[in-house]
Amino acid sequence: MISRGAGLSYAAASFGEGVRSVDHKLFNRIIDFHPDARVIEVESGKTLGDLYEFLVGRGLFLATQPGHPRITIGGCIAADIHGKNQSRDGTFINQVMELTLFHPTHGVIRLSPNDEPELFRLTCGGYGLTGNILSARLKLKSIPSPMAEVTLVPVDDITKLPEMLKASAARADFVFSWHDFDSRGSDFGKGFIQEGRFIESNDARNTNLTAGKQTLSAESRGDWKLGIFNRFTVRMINTLYGARAKFASKPIQLSLFDSIFPIQNSKELYFKFFGAAGFYEYQALIPACNFTYFSKSIQLWLQKNDLPLALASVKLFSGRQDLLRFSGDGLCICLDFPRCSTSNEFLQFLDKLMLECRGIPNIIKDSRLPQNVVREAYPQYERFKSQLHQFDPARLYQSELSKRLEL
Ligand SMILES: Cc1cc2nc3c(=O)[nH]c(=O)nc-3n(C[C@H](O)[C@H](O)[C@H](O)COP(=O)(O)OP(=O)(O)OC[C@H]3O[C@@H](n4cnc5c(N)ncnc54)[C@H](O)[C@@H]3O)c2cc1C
Structure with missing residues (x-):
């Protein structure tokens, strides 16, 4: 199986032949919100557009966002997307304080830069291959107006x-x-x-x-x-x-x-x-x-x-x-x-x-x-693959993308 957010990726990352896509769009609730601390926790199917509507009137904003409002938070984490000032704000991983991940073998796991940091880094930019991201605690930024x-x-x-x-x-x-x-x-x-x-x-x-x-x-x-x-x-x-x-x-x-x-x-x-x-x-x-x-x-x-x-x-x-x-x-x-x-x-x-x-x-x-291009360009291709196989030897999560890249 593989998780699916809005399904807006240009690559076949949320589906594949013989793969069951797990739609996360209805998991779209706000779980926790601390405006003074500028922190929000949402389920992974929350779209950027919905989040924008909730935050903008409160003078808050997510610093790193890709170019379409229907893209989900799960899709942003799994592809570690970039926004419109990457050189200042970094990629999406920089906005994630903590996330919860479900994997049938491991159960529900809390990940952050301090708790399970290796699995946190494998999941942010892991193309959905470590499991279902259930929710994420995100940093926000103050804005002067919309x-x-x-x-x-x-x-x-x-x-x-x-x-x-x-x-x-x-x-x-x-x-x-x-x-x-x-x-x-x-x-x-x-x-x-x-x-x-x-x-x-x-x-x-x-x-x-x-x-x-x-x-x-x-x-x-x-x-x-x-x-x-x-x-x-x-x-x-x-x-x-x-x-x-x-x-x-x-x-x-x-x-x-x-x-x-x-x-x-x-x-x-x-x-x-x-x-x-x-x-x-x-x-x-x-x-x-x-x-x-x-x-x-x-x-x-x-x-x-x-x-x-x-x-x-x-x-x-x-x-x-x-x-x-x-x-x-x-x-x-x-x-x-x-x-x-x-x-x-x-x-x-x-x-x-x-x-x-x-x-x-x-x-x-x-x-x-093609797989050979990715392997040659990304110096840590083998490291990603071995960490993934160590965490999930049965490789339960797969997609057209992961099969094409032989992950
Ligand atoms: C108009 C447009 C503009 C864009 N602009 C940018 C941009 O400026 N910068 C940029 O970096 N990208 C950009 N993108 C690409 C886009 O941000 C990514 O493809 C993003 O992953 C799409 O999110 P989605 O919700 O549609 O996820 P999907 O396409 O459904 O899935 C993408 C990946 O995320 C995984 N995933 C989704 N939800 C979960 C979950 N809950 N748990 C685990 N894994 C999950 C899937 O398995 C898959 O591997 C743009 C895309 C479009 C269509």
Whole structure:
């Protein structure tokens, strides 16, 4: 069997052939709450959107959140997700004070950085393979209001990005960049850094919470049989989107909800634009010193091959890499492109390039990542595997992901 949160991962991490998925969505209660100490304990099926609604009016916030409000706390722990200022806030493990785990052989176990620390680290970023996470005690952060101010900083030269992101991450609360990787000319890599800040505000928009209206689901993703992303449309969209930075000379204010969950409501159409065939997301953490070589090599490959690159985005990371957690020092780049015959060649090229640049791939984002690539990229692949087998020799928890990666 394997646990399932919202089932929103791009990889088949919560299901597999011959595997029973255990849905945690109804385990969504708040168990304990200490606003003064800024601590909350919730069941693992609690969604980020629900938690946001409960906390935001109380001036509190979860510092590390991925980009969709229906993602669950269990999914955040098991994939050790990153948020929008990883270099300052770390990954999700940094927000977890304690969790309870159920495994049929071991019963219910309390884990924390001090109690059973090895199993705690194996479970945070363990892809659900150590058992069912039942609940978690989380650290919270105070916020001045439910509004954010967003500034766009133009990036005219991708080779300057590492330094620019460092400066942005030091002065802003959320930082990520957008780039035009579809341009085959001198505009390749141009774009902007989006800097977000918490602000004081009485704006009424803060009450307009939309967590309940999210429709993204595995069932509806392929409703549009044909995709609209091709070289022509992607060129047009990237040109228009890239022009945003030129016209947005002043900071804009928007709700914190819209700022931390960029792909929700009408923007979920983005996924449908890829059609029933869907898309690939490739995300890799590349050491800053190799980032220019990495991006230039991609430019050269795309100049010779016909593949529309719908999205390129970068975040700054810092910290220590451990087990199979997607963390460490460097630039985290994310690329989206339609699923087609050329995309398979591109993925093989990216795997080789990422290894050459001493990067690591994001296991939860890539539905086809081969075992040999993960084993070569993650120095502690064998350690993760042996700790897992020591804890659970029968290997009761499995998924397509764990079988593909031979865990
Ligand atoms: C629009 C969008 C934006 C995203 N943005 C980001 C981002 O900014 N940063 C980032 O890091 N990721 C991001 N992601 C990826 C996402 O955060 C992870 O894939 C996350 O694990 C999904 O959570 P889920 O609740 O859907 O879990 P599922 O997809 O159901 O499961 C994911 C993994 O968690 C395990 N799991 C879930 N619940 C439990 C439980 N209770 N006990 C034990 N194991 C459990 C599953 O077994 C599986 O291995 C994004 C995904 C989407 C769709």
